[in-house]
Amino acid sequence: MMPQPDAVAALLRTALEDPETAWSMGSFGAIAEFMRDPDEGFADITDGRLGLVTRRGGLALKPIPGLRPIAYETAVSSGWNHAVALCLPEDACAMSGRTVITELGQDDEALRAEDRAGILFDLGLGLLAVDACVRTSDPDTIACLRSGLGRPLFELGNPVGPRLVTLSPHRVFLTRIGRVEVFSAIPGPSETSPEGPHTHVLPKLLRASRTHAATTPIPDGFVPCGALHPAHPYKDALGQRIPFVRERHDAFQRLLEIWGDPELLGIKRATDDAREHADIRTARPRFVQAARRIAEVQASHLRGDVVDIPMTDTDDEERGHT
Template sequence: MSVRPRPDPAALGAVLHRALADQAMTWSLGGYGAGATFRRDPGEPVARPDSGRPGLVTPRGALVLGEAGTLVPFAYETALGHEAWSQALALCRPLDALPLGSATLVSERGPDDEAARSEDRDGVLFCLGLPLPQARLLARVRGDAVRALRAACGRPADAALWAGLPGLGAVLVAAQGRNRIEVVLPDAHPGPRVHWFDKLLRQGRLHAATAPIPPGLAPVIHLHPPHPLTEGGYDLRRHAVFQDWLARWGDPALVALKDRILAGEEVVPDSRAARGAARVARMQRRYGAPA
C-alpha cells in the first residue's frame, strides 16, 4: 500500500449525506466474522434517529452515524469469481484508537442510552462477548428476557444463546463508539441483518485478506453502493460515482494501475492487490467503462 488516505471531513460528510438519501445503499458495521448490515426497501417508512443524529430508522432496524465523519475513508474494489467484482467505501479507525482488548464473556451493560429511538432507551443491553476488535455485538431486551440474559452472563456466547435471541424479542446492536446498526429480530433478507460466523471470527482478522486496507487501520463501517452492472446493462452513472470515491480515497498506486489498463495498456501486476485491481479494470473495460 503506497499511502494511507488522509481524512477530508467536509468531502466525507457530503458523501455520507447523499448516501443516506440513496435507497439502494447498503451499510455494514462490524468486523471479520460478525456484525450487522442495514438496508431498506424502496418506499419503506423511514425516520431519523432522535437527538438530531444522522442516520435512518425503519420498522426493521436503524443506522446511526454518531461519529462516522471522524473515521478514515478508504475506497477499494475486490475481484470475485465468475467475472464479478465488489466495491466498498470502508470507514476506518486507526488501530491505536481502538479500545484495548475485547470482551469475551456475556455481560450486562445497562440501559441503552444511545438507542436510535428515545422510547427504546429503557431496554437493557447485554454484550455478547464476541472477540471483535473494532466493534461490539450486543442484544437489547426488556421484561423477562432481561432475566434470561442475566443467567447467561459470565459465560461465552454459544450457538444456543444466539438461536434463542429472536424468541426473547431481542434487538441486535452492532456498535463502535456512537456509530451503530440496530436489527429487529428475527431478521430477514433483504433488510437489516446480523451475522456471526464463529470459524471466521476466531481467526482474529480485522478484514478479509482480499481487502487492501492500509496497515494500521481497522475498517468499522462499510458503504456498499449499488453495483454498476445491472440487468439492463452497465450503468455509467453508478460507475462514475464510485470511481470518484476511488480517485479521492483509494490507493493511488492501484488507481493509477487501473487507469492504465482502462486506457488499453497491457500491464503485468506485481502484488496480490495489484492483480485484483487489474482483474477489475479488465472486466470494467469489457463492459465499456471509460478510461
Template sequence: MSENLHHVLKLQLLDIDAGWSIGSFGAIGEFHQRPCDILSLDDPDQLIRVSEKGGLRLIPGRLADVTPIAYETLSRHPQRWGQGLALCLPDNKAVAARRSVLTELGPDTDALKPEDRDGVLFDMGLDQPQIDFCIRTCDPKLLSVLRAQTGRSLFEPDNPAMSAILNAHPARVVISPLGRVEVYQMIGGPDTGGVSPDGPHTHVLPNLLRVNRTHSANTLIPDGLIPCAYLHPASPVMGHRGEDIPFDTGRFVAFQALLDRFGLPEYVATKTEVLSALEASRGDALSEPETRVKRVALRNTLRQQARLAELTNDEARTQLCALLMRQFDRSAAAGQDPDLDLDADPDRPGHEGERS
C-alpha cells in the same frame, strides 16, 4: 477532509440503494433501505436514519479521525466485482471493550429511538477488536435466561442463552467507535427459512470469528488502519440479493469518482495504466503486476471495460478485453486464485453458507 466526507455520507444515506454496515470478520450488522420503509427518524445532516426494520447512526464529530478507503474487490464470477468505502480509524483508536463473555450493560441510553432506551443491553462477548456486538431486550423471559448466564461464553455447548436469543429475536446493536447499527427484524435462521430478512439484518458466524480478523482479506486496507464502518454504494452489476443485474453505467461512474478521491494511490494508478493501454489498443504494454493491489486493479479494470464495451457494442474493445482477461484474470475456482480469499464471500460479505 471531514467536511467533504460528511457530505459524501449524507448524500449516500439519502440513496436507498446504498447499504451500510458495522462489523468485524464474522460479526456484522447491516443497514439496508427499501422504498416501502417507514422512517421514524430521518436526519441525514446528523447521519441518522431509522426505519421500522433497523437504523444507522454515525457520529459526525469523529469523522476528523477517519481515513476513508474506497476499494473494489474481486469476485469469483468474472463478470462481477465489488465496491465499498471503508471508514477506518488508526488501530489505536479503533478500540472496543473486547468482552469475551455475556455481560449485562444496563439500559441502552444511547438507543436510536427514545422508546428503546429502557431496554437492557447485553454484550454478547464476541471479543472483537473494533466492535461490541450486543442485544437489547425488555422480554422478562429472555432477561431471566440471559442474566442466569452472564459471565459465560455464548459458545459453551451447554449454554442455553444462544438458543434463547435465536428463539426470541431481540434487537441487535452493533457498536463501533464511529457509531451503531440497530436491527429490529428477525434473526436469520430456522424461523426465516435459513435466509436473512430483506433489509437490515445481522450475522454471527463462529467459523469466521475463529480466524480473528478485523475485516475480510478481500478488502484491501493498509496496515495500521481498521474499518469501523462501511458504506456500500449501489452496485452497477449486482442487486441487493447478490443477483446479476444489467450493467448500470450511472452507478459505475459515481463510484469511480469516489475511487479517484479515496482509493489507494497504487490501485488508482494501476487502473489508469490499464485504461491508457486499452485506449491505445496496446494490450502488449501490460504485464503481470508484482503486488496483489495492482493485480486486483488490473483484473477489475478489465472486467469493467469488458462490460462497458459489451454495452456500447464495441467489438474491438470486447475482443481485446477478452484476450487480456484470459492472460491476467485467473480462474477464481477454490484453491486456484492467490488474489481472492474464498473463506469469505466477496460478493456478499457476511452471507457465507446462506441459501440465496
C-alpha cells in the same frame, strides 16, 4: 494525508440520502447491515448524530476525528465487489473486547425513544472494533441472557446460545463511529436472512480473528469499523444479477477518485502493457493482481461483451458472508 472532517461528513450525508446505498458495521464474521427500500418510511436521527431509523432497523454515525473513508474494489468469481470502508487508526478503533456475555444496563443512546429503557447485553465476541450486543425489554429474554452472564456465548452448556434465535432480541452493533440496530427477527437454521436490515454472526469466521477479509485493501495501521455499499452496476440489493448499469459504475469510479488508493487506481487506468510493467512501490501484490483483473472485467462490461456469470457465495467474502 487524513481527509478533512467536512468532506467526510458530506460523504456520509450524501450516502444517507440515497436509499440504494446499504451500510454495515462489524468485523469479519460478525456484521450488522442496514438498508431501506426507496419507498420505505424513515425518521432522521435528531440528537446530533447522522443517521436514520425505519421500522426494521436504523443507523447512527459519528464522523469523529481520524475517520478515514477508503473506497475499494475486490475481485470475485463473478466480477467484482465495491464499498467504501469507514476506518480508524488501529490505536483509536478499539471497543471493550469483552469475551463473555455482559449486562450493560439501559441503552440510553438507542435510536428510538421507546427502546432506551431496554437492557443492553454484550455478547462477548472479543472483537477489536465492534461490540456485538443485543437489547430487550422482554422479561423472559432478560432472564435467559442473565443466566449466561460471565460465560462465552458459544460455550458448551451456555443456555443463551440455543435460545437466541427464538427470542430474537434487537441486535445492536456498536463502534467508535456509530451503531447499527436491527429489529427484525433472527432467521432460523433453515431460513434465509430477511431482505432488510439483518445480522450475521459466524463462529467459523470469528475464529480467524480478522478485522476484515484478506481481499480487502485496507492500508496498514487502519481498521474498518463499518462501510457504505453504493448500488452495484450488475447486482441488485439482494445480490441478484441485473443488466449492467453504466451510471452506477461511473458513480463509484468517482468515489474511487476521491477516496481510493491512487496506486491501485493508476494500475486500473493504465494500458494492458503498462499494467504489466508498472513500478509498484506500496501496494501488496494480491491487490495489484486484483486491480488488473477488475480493470479487464470492467472493460468487458463497458464494451457490452460480458457473458452472464452465476453469482456465488464467495462474492461477499469481504463482508463476512461465506
